[in-house]
Amino acid sequence: MRAFVLFRNLVLSCLFCLFFTESAMGWTWEPCGQEGGYFKDFAVHPENSQIIYAGSDDSGGLWKTTDGGQLWELMTADWPDMTAWQIVLDPVNPDVVYICDPYGRYGLLKSQDGGQSWEQITDGLSSIASRMVSDLLIVSDDGDSLYISTGLDREGDPPRPGDGIFVSVNGGQSWEPCGLQGETVLCLCRCGDGALLAGIEGQGLYRSVNGSAWSQVSSIPAETSVWQVDSCDSVVVAAANPYGIYLSWDYGLTFEFSLNSMYTPDVSIARVSPETEIYACTFPGLVKYTSASGEWTDVVSPPLPANLMLMGITTFGDSLLCGAFANSSIFISEDGAQSWAVLPSSPAASYLTGLAVDPNNQDIIYAANLGSYMASMNMSCLSRSNDGGQSWERLGPEAHALFVCYGSGSSNNMYCGTFRDGAYKSVDGFSSWTAIRQGDKIVLDLIEDETDPSIILLSEWDMEYSTFGIYRSSDGGGSFQQVLQVICGELLQDPQSGSFYAATMDGLYYSSDHGQTWSYSCLSSFNLQSLECHEGDIYAGTENGEIFRIYSSGIQNISGSWNKPVCVSDLLFKEDTLYAGFNGAEVDTCFVMHGGVWRTPDLGNEWEMLTGDLTVTHVFGNSPMALSGSGLLVSTYGGGVFRLGDLQGIDNPGSGDPVNQLCVYPNPSTAGFTFEVELSENSLIQVAVFDLAGRTVHRSTEIEAQSGLFSYFWNGLDDSGNRLPDGVYICSVSGSGGIQLCSRAILTGR
Structure with a gap:
């Protein structure tokens, strides 16, 4: 009967999707890559190792391959901005899949058909904190008894505190609290003797023999945050940050210190017979433990870079899958970490911070890549496509990029700003580059003067000296002087007047003398995030979702009916139509945790939502929207680049249709x-x-x-x-x- 119900639901779902065509579902976005991302977890089908699930960090979704990584399919396309922080397959029926979302958008999803369809199973998880699901355990052969942990970071920005541990006795259809409520529980593990272990932020490791009464494990320091635990038979390994890795040989009753590591995001036991082998992602690289030697050794073999911090590892047999904290492809070893390769392809779940399209060739697109936030562990921070987004190559300095942009129309210059690695300039499309701002500097934006390319303005925050502001160069980037002490998110030049504008945390500033002196303009109570100009008017988007038009007669709030608060990440005009991009990633749960794209053809009198079938709705970064040919491109947080069709056709949909859009x-x-x-x-x-x-x-x-x-x-x-x-x-x-x-x-x- 159960098989019939699953078959019926699958057929109905397929017929339903076929019935609602593109015209019915609204705007259709084309994924344009690039491959890569932050892959936190993997799961391999126990009966077919060609079937692999890859779980992305915030909003990147769950991906599946059935051919060992040749092709990947996004399985959570109907759940935009889903996270697959942890993936759990039912060992008895591996078509039953659970994925955990610690960011609180959906909490927990369950599939009974290998990821083809999903249901949200959060009944009883009544608060956002309780839906910050970080891990799941299946503890009965029938798959009905489940435990989940909740929370990631109580003091983070934004905080993700969680609310302890919950239990279900009906396969996740309902949940009840079962201990450590109010605590940030990072992970769960079941030992070979049936005991449960729970890693707590700032309180070490707890153990329970009945799933309701929990006691602290005294041999792991109580002040640590146990980020991950793995077990096999009597062996248990725990990552206790910031001290290091602890091992237990008696089902987690007692532990011994094994390896110093400031940060260990994941651990995995490969085998316990004939000898124990354990892998750990540490700061700054992958290490391996063998009981034969009793020691940990570094694992480095090309193409796995040295000093590359991994964030997720899964072992199966002699094979390992690794995801790096570098916005990269997936690495695999099939011989016990002796040699490595990159999978034939990786999911297109990359995290981008901006786009730049060649003004002379619309098929050449640059994307700025997030990295590791740590300069010593970054990969090339830019990507370039020469064919309109069909294929990409990494290039540029090893850094964590915050934006990429072209210079003024009269120059061949390109620029890239980074997180704590300054700014770079290139005259050959970043085949080579020169540092124009060096040191521990966060460069948020940069602009060249349209009338004089030797004048450059940039916004930076010097972390070493705790200084920030807008800096000006009059010699093409050879030297800079501070001209305004503000935190500025975006710089803009009005092509009509030549004046410069700065979007700051304290409103709008302007300069009418090529950036030498600045004056306050308006909107002092708003944290401005984006700027655009059109026919002499200035448009400003805020952190909380408002859009203002600043013109000669005053200031007009032209915001639409989208949910607020949400960050207006970008504004862009195409002819007389204003497009607005929104971001809901990495914000507090009081914000709207989804983004989107809207447009208005009449300066805000009417707005139309274009988000459509975007699987990742966060339009993220500095200048994340760009025009390419007749299409609109957006860079996203966890989904790479998307393109929205032929804007010329969209902007002129024709007459006779009785309805525009729902x-x-x-x-x-x-x-x-x-x-x-x-x-x-x-x-x-x-x-x-x-x-x-x-x-x-x-x-x-x-x-x-x-x-x-x-x-x-x-x-x-x-x-x-x-x-x-x-x-x-x-x-x-x-x-x-x-x-x-x-x-x-x-x-x-x-």
């Missing part, structure tokens, strides 16, 4: 949604809501709607008045005149 807000929501549709003629409308298995959960009566704005509120309940579980739902508006339009709605935190 707008759903607030989205995500805890208490229901408003659906809005602009009708060009009177229509008979019906609203329906479906779950991802294709089942109808709500259907309205037929509504006689007049031309103009049609609005409908759905309270998030099914037609019997029952509360629906958290998850993704498809909302459909259909009716006379050929109307058929859909969008996604995300219920969460209910």
